[in-house]
Structure formats: C-alpha cells, structure tokens
Amino acid sequence: MKGLMMDCPLTVTSLMRHVNAQHGASEVYSLTVENPAHRSTYAEIFKRCAQLANALRRLGLNRGDRVATLAWNDYRHMELYYGVSCMGGVLHTVNPRLFPEQLQYIVNHAEDRYLFADPLLLPLLEKMHEAFPAVERYVLLCGKDALPESSVPGLISYEELIEGEDERYDWPELDENTASSMCYTSGTTGNPKGVLYSHRSTVLHTYASGLSDAINLRSADVVLPVVPMFHANAWGVVYCAPMVGAKLVLPGPRAGDPEALVAMMNSERVDVALGVPTVWLGLLNYLDASGRRLETVRNLVVGGAACPRSMMVDFQARYGISVCHAWGMTEMSPLGSVNAPTAGSAKLDDKALLAQRLTQGRAPYGVEMRLTDDDGNELPRDGKAVGRLQVRGPWVARRYYRAEESALKDGWFDTGDVASIDSNGFMNITDRTKDLIKSGGEWISSIELEDVAMTHPAVSEAAVIATPHEKWTERPLLIVCLKEGASAEADELIAWFEGKVARWWIPDGVRFADELPHTATGKVSKLKLREQFIAGGAAAS
C-alpha cells in the first residue's frame, strides 16, 4: 500500500522557490575584482538567475547540456548554480588551479558547451581556449565596461549576456533524479573523474547539512564559505545558507588572503566560516602576527584534510573560537561527517574530549559507513579496529560520468581512507590507503606523525612519507617547514616524538623544506614530496 502524501519532486527549483518566498530579503555580500563590497539579496539573485536562464535559452542550451564555470565564490557564480540547474542544464564547476592538461581533459570529457570565467582567469582562457573545441561560447563574469580586449573568440561579459532579459522564467518541473551539477575529482593518479549530482541528492544533502549537529545554520547567522564553489559545491553552503535564510559572505578571489578574510569577517559579522586547514593555519598565523581578533566568529568548520591538533587548541585558547572538524569528498556531495558532541562528551576529561574532537566526527542520517579489511569482511565499530572506510547513501556517487563500470563494490563506495569508528559513531581517519606506511608488516599512520610534528613550536607545516627500506619494507620520513625566524635541528625534532607515539613509529629521518607542495584543492601533495625527497619515489608511489 502506498502512502497518500503529495508527490513533490526534490529539486533545486523547489529550494529556490522556498528561498524566494521566505528569505528573499536575506543578504549576499560578494567581493569581486570589480567591487570590494557588492551587496545583493537572494531575491535579486534569483531574478538574475531568470535573466541568465532566458539568455542561455536564447543561446540554445538544451536540457542536460553542461555549462562550465572557472570562477571564485561570488554572486554571479551563485546565479549560475541556480540558473543553470533549475532550467535543466548541468552546472560544471571547474577548479582553475588544475594543471592545463587536467583542465583540457575535464572540459573536453564533460563536453561543456558554455564556459563562464572570472576576469582574473582570462589569461588562462586565452592560453587554453583552443584546447576546448566543444565550447561554443565564453562569458566573462564582469560588467560590459570591465571586459578587456581579448584573443578569446566571441567573448562577452556576463552583464551584457543577461541585460534586458526577462526577470521571470518559466522554470520547468524537473524529475528529481535529473542531473543538476557536476564536479571532477582531482585524483592524484589517473585521469580526473566526473561526479554527476542530481537535484534529489543535492536537496537531501542540503537538509542534512542544515541539521543542528551538522553545519548548524540559522536564519539569523552569517556564513562565509572560504571553501571554493568550484570544488564539491562549497560543501553545500551555497544551498544550505539560502535554505535557512542565513546571510552569505562570498570572498571572491581573496579567499586565500588572511587579512582580507579578517576584514570581511569583522565588517560583515560572520558567525560561521568553512575551509581547509591550510586556510585556517594562515589565518591563525596572521592573527598571531597582527594582534587582530575575530569579533563575531563562533565556529570555524575545517575539512578537506585532517585538522592539526595544535590549530584546534590554539584557536580555542587564544581566540575563543571553536574549530569543528568535518569530513567529506567530492563523491559525497561532499558531506560525510561532522564532529559534534554527544551527551557522553561532557563527561570526558580535557584530553579525551580533544581526542574526540579531533576525529572526523559522526555521519549524519543519510550517510552509512562501514569498515572492512582487505578481503571485504566488515570490522567492528570499537574505536580500535582500523580498516577501509566505505560509505553509501542518497548523496554518494554510484558511477562516474561516462564510465562504463559502477564505482561501487557490493553496493558500497570505497573512500580510499583508512579509519576506525567507535561505538558512538565517531570516525577517525588514520590515513589515506595510499599514504599508509607499511613497516615490518604493520601500518604506521602518516597523519598521526604529522600531527605530533605540528605540535612542535618551531614547525609550521609537516608531512610524513614512506621511504623504501630493505628490512622493514617502508619507514617514515618527516618533512617540515619551520616557522619564520624559528629554528630546530633534526635530532631535536626526532626526539619530540619520544613518548608520544610507539617507538617503532618514530621517523627515521627529517628533511627541511621552504614550503610544502599542495594539490589544486589545497592538500599537501605527497606525490610531489615523494618525487622530491625519495630517489625513484614517483615510481614507488
């Protein structure tokens, strides 16, 4: 027997309609190249979405066509998010920091028909456009007057494109399984793989991210996603903030500039901000050096890589700001887990509580997790057993775009992470499968060693990689950047590990670097470190 409730598809369109009706007046602040403080509202943005949709229809966009963006976090990018998906197109956000060969692969693999780019990325477009034969139209995200002379054929400005178009659009009633957007994973091996989100997956992810134990956004809040809109939907904030009516602060091209971030956070009264550890480390160092303070921020959500212990401690101790650890991946829309206390957390001592807060947290309803050994046997959720982390749920990818094969094994998606899960569901990633150090038949977690190294007062960033070893198979090598003006010897750093980890985990050597190489998504590139520090390392990885 079927229920007798209304049949309403879960679409981004229904979200837009809700936001228009309930939260149209909520503000969106954007920094762009043209304007250091552009102010708009959701209602104004959705009117411009309609203009954009009318313009794209005029250009001949068909249902399912891909529209690429190479853009920072700002209001025009947001208009593309809603305008393209709600008219039945597929928004393809492209990471402008990818290598040219990756960009070329991705844009061609997705067969993008239109490409919208930030003016700062025009040099990239000029260099690349001949490598994008399928792209019919290039649009620069700026006003008519700001459009420079360019070698890109037919380039027009966004404002010129939408100018004079009707502010209403007859948004279609889409099936909820219609594709809404796509994003390629920047895998460190092989070609990038396209994840194709649906309206349904996006809506369900938005609900989950709005829960009190997830991003916990309220209508009265102000939220700043430093995490880019070109990567994994800015962790869903561009959907979740409008859903609840929170004010959005979009940092445009200044997302990596701590001084600009602090200015925006204080002037716009930001409550919650989200980003990767590298960004928050930069912010912490800037605060320490400048003596400035964050006047309103209560919560920094950190994801994309493990949160260093020292960062969590220092933000709390020096600035009274809570750092909330979250975890996800492009294939998961991206939300996988968020760290929020249970009733039992209040009974933990400071050390145990910090240990709990440093885990990746707990899966919201909608994400199922399990651990398996290499043979696919499920492991216990006892906080001790460490195994492959597998996930499933309505916002987890089942297949990559244009792939023949399923991305699943036995109905589960293998995250490539190695983790434990305790009886309360706190999940702790001990390593990426491929970054683990296998020594004497046992695993050593590179992340745990990095975490210890980061607590040393002279260390600003640290990475541990495996070096081949005749007897033990592999042994850990520590690579560190020192803080400006600080000094430390290798011996001293090695000694720092004593009593903090098992003796056989202690790295065999230390190398010093001026800076660590990062991937396009801001993670430390262990691939490059191996190339740099290990003879034949790239081949061994």
Next chain:
Amino acid sequence: MKGLMMDCPLTVTSLMRHVNAQHGASEVYSLTVENPAHRSTYAEIFKRCAQLANALRRLGLNRGDRVATLAWNDYRHMELYYGVSCMGGVLHTVNPRLFPEQLQYIVNHAEDRYLFADPLLLPLLEKMHEAFPAVERYVLLCGKDALPESSVPGLISYEELIEGEDERYDWPELDENTASSMCYTSGTTGNPKGVLYSHRSTVLHTYASGLSDAINLRSADVVLPVVPMFHANAWGVVYCAPMVGAKLVLPGPRAGDPEALVAMMNSERVDVALGVPTVWLGLLNYLDASGRRLETVRNLVVGGAACPRSMMVDFQARYGISVCHAWGMTEMSPLGSVNAPTAGSAKLDDKALLAQRLTQGRAPYGVEMRLTDDDGNELPRDGKAVGRLQVRGPWVARRYYRAEESALKDGWFDTGDVASIDSNGFMNITDRTKDLIKSGGEWISSIELEDVAMTHPAVSEAAVIATPHEKWTERPLLIVCLKEGASAEADELIAWFEGKVARWWIPDGVRFADELPHTATGKVSKLKLREQFIAGGAAAS
C-alpha cells in the same frame, strides 16, 4: 540527463539502521503504569522491534495491514512505531480520548487487524471490542504478570507476544512511497478522516524538523514530547530525536500532570519539551503555585493551538524559559511552521519582537504556503492581507484514506485557517475559517480577542464565539474561566478590551464557566461552547 548518485530509498528502515549504528547507546526514559522510570536505549528498542516484527509475522501480518495503537508515550509504543512500519505494515495511532462512536468509526474504517492498548485503557477495550469486528488480536502493553483477567477475547500481553522471538529481523527494502503510518483527523464536523503517511514523507519531515531553526535538536540534548504519540506522530519527535541521537523522555500516562512533568524534567535534565498550550498553562500555574523551578529546560515548543501572549511572557520573565511557537496539522505530518528569529529580529523593540514571536513562525524548506481570497486569488505576503492559508509539500496529504476525491484544490491543501504572511515569511493565524466572527461584513478574529482576555490577571482561560445578531449578522461573546480565588465582573472584563482592539471588535457580552470543554486533542471545543451558550448554537455552527 539523470544524475549518477546512489539510489537509496528514504525509509524509516534506513533511519532505524542509522540510529542503530550511530546512536544505539542514547537513552530512552519511559514512565509506564508498571514502572515509573523504565530505562532503555535505542539499540535495545530496535532489538525488541525485531522481536515484535517476528511476532507479527507469526500472527500473519501482511504488507500494508494496519496495526492500531491506543497508547501513551512510552518505549513499547515507540517499538510499534518502528517495528510495524519497517516490516511493511501501517501503524495506525488512535486517540484514546475520542468519543466511542468516533473510535468505532476509525478502527472499522481503517480495518485494523491488530490492536495494541495501554493497560489503563483496558476498560475502554472491554466496552468497545465488540464494535471492532475486523480486529483479530488484542495486545496489552504490559508484562505477562501485569495482564489482568479480562472479557476481551484472546487478550495477551506485549511481553508474552514478543518473548523468545529472534532479536534480528530481515527488514525488507521498501519502496519509499510505501505507507508507513496513519492518523485520523478529529474534525469537529463530519466523520474523522485518515491521513496515510509514507516512508518518504516521514523521512523528509524528520530532516526538516531537525533543522536548527525548527525543533533544533542536538545529540547532546534531552527532549520530552508531551504531545502524544497517538496524535500526528508526536510532532515527529519520535523520529527526529533518534535521528540525531538525543535522549527521549516519554511521560506515559502522566503527560497531563504538571507535578510529574516537573519531576521528570528535572531528574532527566530535559532541554526541550513540546506540547499544546493547555499543558504549558497547567505547568505554569503549577510552578507559580508550588514555587518549584525547571532546572534545565531551555525551550518549550508550543503548538496545536495559538500560544497565549501572557504565557510566553510569563515563562520568560519568571522562569527564564523561551517559548517557541510552532504550527502544524495532522494532514502535514504535522510540521508547518516554527518561530525562529531572523537577522532583522534583533533590531526590533520588545513589543514588536513579542508580536513576531507570537506568530506561528516560518515554514521550513518543504512546506510552501500561500494565501487566497474566497475566489482562489492569491493575496500578497505583506503581513496585512488576511486570507485562506493553503499549503503544499512532500509531507502534506493529497487524499484521505479510502476517499474518492483529492483533498486538494489546484494542487494546494486548504488548512481551514485564516492567516497573514509577512515579507519575511512569518505566518500569523488570525482564526479558523469556521471560528471567525462576521460582523457588519467584516471579520473579527476570535483568537485575538481571546488573547486580550487572557492578559487579564483574573482570567485563566478564555474563548470567544459568534452569536447571531440581527443587524450585524454575528457579534462576539466572551466566555471565561477565572483563576482560583480570583474575581472579576463582566463590565470590568469588557472594559479591559478598550484601547487594545478596535471598538467594534469588543465582545457584546461575557459568560462565566467553571471550565472550558476541550476536544480529544486538547483544543477548546467551540462546538460545545456554542451548544452550551447559544440558543440553537449547534445548528448554527
């Protein structure tokens, strides 16, 4: 083009699986006739759900069969919620306070095959069972030893039923549109009508109710639903609290006893409690009279009827407790709106803020609202225009059980309420369509008049009904109960309205009553008031 995300049905079963994995250790406290402090956990409850499902399979329950409950809020009722729905049956919660003829109609109309009842309701069963020819099996929610001799044929205890059954059950993968549960509306006119919820509608409603601006439950919270599980799913709390891992406190048959509630709230450290105004008025009066305090409660959610202004003010002023106004109906699963502040609320003065907090609040994403005039024309959302409130969304009923016709007009469900909506989405119910007083061609809101009367220090409860009037069609009549020991004359009460409402709204007369009649769901029965105080009133209603 379709998205490529996993196809995971939205089912109560998936919710149960999530709770088991993540929040199995969270506590459920229940008061029952047998036990004033029964303690369990979600994990234990779900084991017993499996035993229940095995027992029901043994009894021959088929997919889609209805299982009725006549029960208070306790752990066994919760086991029926999950066990019946997840095995593919339909849980039919029946309000034990209904009149016998309504009970007879409902149980027979639903064709319930099994009926589970609280021991306190055995006398009702003994009186009624012959009127339920379709019911094959009666189960009393108690242990074997607590089962009394009874005239109900084949009566067994719940514990005997499930004893020895396997604690595992191979829960089926259900289509998400499968019916999960049903509840009949206790309409004041005509026969009750059955609302048939689906797994999908229940899951989506659960997400929305967990949002920070809705019920705002966290894992570390303790929540007490005074609102009964036999009526509109206890406002979804029995799904939402487990979803986030919050501790549940279930008051059993003592939900209407302020002394018992205060004891439970303090001993179990309750953060959030939900109920109708009558319950909270009783609690307020008890606190005032006893000098006791609530030690941990931060939020009382009030719905089911308009929250009296004085109650909101007094709880805040005397006890530091925030009263949150919410609104819904059985046909809406039931959540329709919750009152939470916007960024603009902080700028309001005390009076304007209170006025905003007294509205029914804002619709979460998933509920669309509109106002229409009598001809179906949409009215503006300007906070002034008053019209019929219509809703739609994935947890709104489209048709009643066994009804031929749709319950919708033009795709919208008419709530029977008359309301305004302001530009920020705050919805304010001014009356039920049928309780409005039509005077001189204009509408007078009975609710607003009741609210003014309730601010008079001598008044404990008030109701306003329409009396026929030759010249003005109808005129308002005020009916009041005075507080114990208080006195007030009719003239004085009439004078109380001066300057507070338009002169022509002021009631023409006052009648005093020892108590007001309430419906089975705790609302003041205006039908009975009309019968009691107006010559030919019942006919006129």
